[in-house]
Amino acid sequence: MAWPATSVVALTACSRRTAAAAPRCSGNLPPLASCSIVRRRYFHSTGAASYSPSARASPSSPPSGPTARYNELVQKGLLKDDDHQRSIIAILQGLHEELTLYRPPNPTRPLGQKKEVEKRGFFGRLFGSSSHEGSDGHDDGKLQVPEDVPKGLYLHGDVGTGKSMLMDLFFDTLPDNITHKRRIHFHQFMIDAHKRMHAFKTLTHKPSGIVVGASSRVMSGAANAISGGPAGGAKERAAAAAAAGEDVDPIPPVAMEFAQEATVLCFDEFQVTDIADAMILRRLLEHMIAHGVVFVMTSNREPKDLYKNGIQRSSFVPCIELLQSQLKVQDLNSGTDYRKVPKALSKVYYAPLDDKNLREFEKLFEAFTSDPHDPAIEGRPLTIWGRTLAVPLSTKKVARFSFHDLCGTPRSAADYIEICQTFPTVFVDEVPKMGLDQREMARRFITFIDAAYESKTKLFASSEVPILQIFGAGTDGNKKAETSDAMREAMDALGMTMDQLGGNPIFSGDEELFAFARVISRLTEMGTTQYAELAGVGSKEAPPEM
Numbered sequence: 001m002a003w004p005a006t007s008v009v010a011l012t013a014c015s016r017r018t019a020a021a022a023p024r025c026s027g028n029l030p031p032l033a034s035c036s037i038v039r040r041r042y043f044h045s046t047g048a049a050s051y052s053p054s055a056r057a058s059p060s061s062p063p064s065g066p067t068a069r070y071n072e073l074v075q076k077g078l079l080k081d082d083d084h085q086r087s088i089i090a091i092l093q094g095l096h097e098e099l100t101l102y103r104p105p106n107p108t109r110p111l112g113q114k115k116e117v118e119k120r121g122f123f124g125r126l127f128g129s130s131s132h133e134g135s136d137g138h139d140d141g142k143l144q145v146p147e148d149v150p151k152g153l154y155l156h157g158d159v160g161t162g163k164s165m166l167m168d169l170f171f172d173t174l175p176d177n178i179t180h181k182r183r184i185h186f187h188q189f190m191i192d193a194h195k196r197m198h199a200f201k202t203l204t205h206k207p208s209g210i211v212v213g214a215s216s217r218v219m220s221g222a223a224n225a226i227s228g229g230p231a232g233g234a235k236e237r238a239a240a241a242a243a244a245g246e247d248v249d250p251i252p253p254v255a256m257e258f259a260q261e262a263t264v265l266c267f268d269e270f271q272v273t274d275i276a277d278a279m280i281l282r283r284l285l286e287h288m289i290a291h292g293v294v295f296v297m298t299s300n301r302e303p304k305d306l307y308k309n310g311i312q313r314s315s316f317v318p319c320i321e322l323l324q325s326q327l328k329v330q331d332l333n334s335g336t337d338y339r340k341v342p343k344a345l346s347k348v349y350y351a352p353l354d355d356k357n358l359r360e361f362e363k364l365f366e367a368f369t370s371d372p373h374d375p376a377i378e379g380r381p382l383t384i385w386g387r388t389l390a391v392p393l394s395t396k397k398v399a400r401f402s403f404h405d406l407c408g409t410p411r412s413a414a415d416y417i418e419i420c421q422t423f424p425t426v427f428v429d430e431v432p433k434m435g436l437d438q439r440e441m442a443r444r445f446i447t448f449i450d451a452a453y454e455s456k457t458k459l460f461a462s463s464e465v466p467i468l469q470i471f472g473a474g475t476d477g478n479k480k481a482e483t484s485d486a487m488r489e490a491m492d493a494l495g496m497t498m499d500q501l502g503g504n505p506i507f508s509g510d511e512e513l514f515a516f517a518r519v520i521s522r523l524t525e526m527g528t529t530q531y532a533e534l535a536g537v538g539s540k541e542a543p544p545e546m
Contacts, residue, residue: 065096066169076367085162091153091330092170098150099294100175104263105146107291110252143290152295154270154323156302157332163298164268166332168536170296171266172371182262186270186297190277193284196257197250251280255287263293270299272307272316279312282319289326303329348527350462353430361462365427368398376400384418391419399423403431407444416448420455424536431463433470442471446519453522458536467523471516 066089073079155163171183184192258265265288272278285295299306303323307316323329350357369376376398380391393400399419406428419426434442452459463470525531 064175065173066092066166069169069173072370073367076363078364078367079165085166088155088166088330088332089169091328092166095150095153095294095296096170096173096175099178099264102148102150102177102263102294104149104180105292107256107259110256111143111287111290143286145290146292149289149292150294152289152297152327154295154297154299154303154327154329155332156299156329158300161332163332167266167268167296167298171264174264176373178264180260180262181264181266183266183268186267189267190274190281193254193258193280194276196254197280200250200253201248251283252287255284256291258284259288259291259293265293265295267295267297270297270306271301272310272319275311278307278310278316278319282316282322285319285322285326295327297327302331348458348460348532349467349523350460351464351466353462353464357462361427361429361460364460365398365400368425368427369395371395382418382422384412384414389415389418391423394423397423398425398427400427400429402429403441403445406448407441411444411447413447413451416444416451417455419448420451420457423457425458425460426452428459428461431461431467431470433463433465433472443515445470446515449519449522449526453526456535458532459526467527468520471520 070079070086070089074081155166157163167183171181174181272281289295301308303320306320306323307313310316347360350361374395374397376393376395378393380394380399382389382391391399392402392405399422431445432438434445449459451457461467465472526535
């Protein structure tokens with residue numbers, strides 16, 4: 001039996017790796033109730049534990065990590081110094097120093113599977129209990145955690161407690177030895193996990209739909225198919241596994257694949273609202289921790305409140321216990337809403353183009369591009385549908401365009417989408433007030449703003465007039481321009497006056513006015529501190545310099 005081509009493509013697309021490592025199963029996974037983690041060095045630690053690795057840091061090495069970056073941002077006036085935030089950053093710094101000494105294992109096979117348990121089926125493994133000796137020698141199905149794996153962090157707090165800023169500081173300053181790292185919104189991670197599990201199970205089904213085995217022999221054939229290698233003997237391996245009555249357990253190989261891709265995995269907005277997520281999450285996290293993955297999570301809820309009132313919540317309680325035992329749980333609430341604290345990041349638009357605003361704008365760009373390991377370069381190429389777009393000035397995470405470079409020449413929506421998905425932060429210089437003869441540039445700018453908003457791009461712009469007035473044609477002397485009914489409706493929806501919008505817009509027609517109202521609304525939201533704190537994660541990595 002040849003592996004279905006569509007299934008191979010699906011799993012390859014889900015893997016997000018250039019060279020897929022061969023997932024190999026070795027036996028069967030223990031059930032949920034008995035599948036626990038042994039942390040030989042850190043097992044005694046609890047959520048109240050604290051880090052104290054700083055004494056091992058080299059005294060001759062320059063300061064690095066979250067604390068140094070926080071001090072730099074405070075010194076530049078981009079953040080306001082705060083004692084409570086410093087206490088949290090000290091914890092992040094401790095983990096940073098632990099990671100400088102960490103030599104992560106190289107996962108080569110799924111962990112802790114047993115044939116006796118695998119025969120019980122997928123849901124039997126999720127909810128059942130058993131105590132067998134695993135084929136890899138682990139008693140009672142306990143997954144061994146590498147001795148030197150640092151304990152992760154679970155940061156929880158209300159909106160406005162600075163969770164995203166703290167995650168930025170930690171992730172952006174990870175030590176150089178952590179070469180595999182990933183930051184992702186938790187919801188997107190779970191979508192990815194379900195896709196990979198589905199693709200994996202599809203590869204191990206017969207054409208009739210009957211599940212064939214997940215033995216190591218079958219998995220080696222699947223891996224060969226995924227990596228483009230020879231899949232010879234797959235039919236015989238599948239037949240042998242089917243005869244043995246084995247079922248497919250996708251969690252161990254998918255967990256291994258995630259572990260191969262990221263030693264440090266950062267989750268934004270960790271929350272569980274879906275029963276499908278709740279039922280697989282504990283085993284997925286357990287296996288990844290046993291592979292040496294270090295988790296840092298932010299959430300609006302403390303662990304005990306996750307999946308509250310959810311269906312079959314009792315089955316999710318072991319996951320809560322896992323989070324509490326294997327991660328340090330830290331409350332970020334201090335009584336301060338950091339969104340309301342005056343700081344430079346609350347100002348993202350700079351108008352008019354006077355010396356003071358231009359100096360502040362330049363200072364902000366320098367702060368965002370201050371990483372010596374990622375200097376700004378000129379002419380970084382982006383390839384879009386076979387064409388090359390040169391980015392005037394950029395680091396791997398920050399791009400800077402003049403308005404003319406961005407919108408002064410013909411550009412497609414694909415161009416703007418690629419820019420915004422590649423660079424989490426974009427600076428735009430000297431946005432003009434656009435008249436009737438610049439409507440094409442205005443349309444391109446609207447397309448760019450739509451792409452930036454949908455990609456959650458952090459936007460900073462300098463402009464000739466306040467940003468909400470760049471599309472206003474103004475009035476001719478004392479003569480009031482006629483305002484259409486459609487425009488009045490748009491103004492009512494926006495809650496703005498004609499003066500605030502700089503006069504009647506340069507657009508006409510319902511479609512253009514709708515786009516105008518949408519972009520004004522989005523520019524307003526993108527100018528808030530809350531948006532600035534939540535935005536700027538990015539979904540791609542910038543290409544290297546030519």
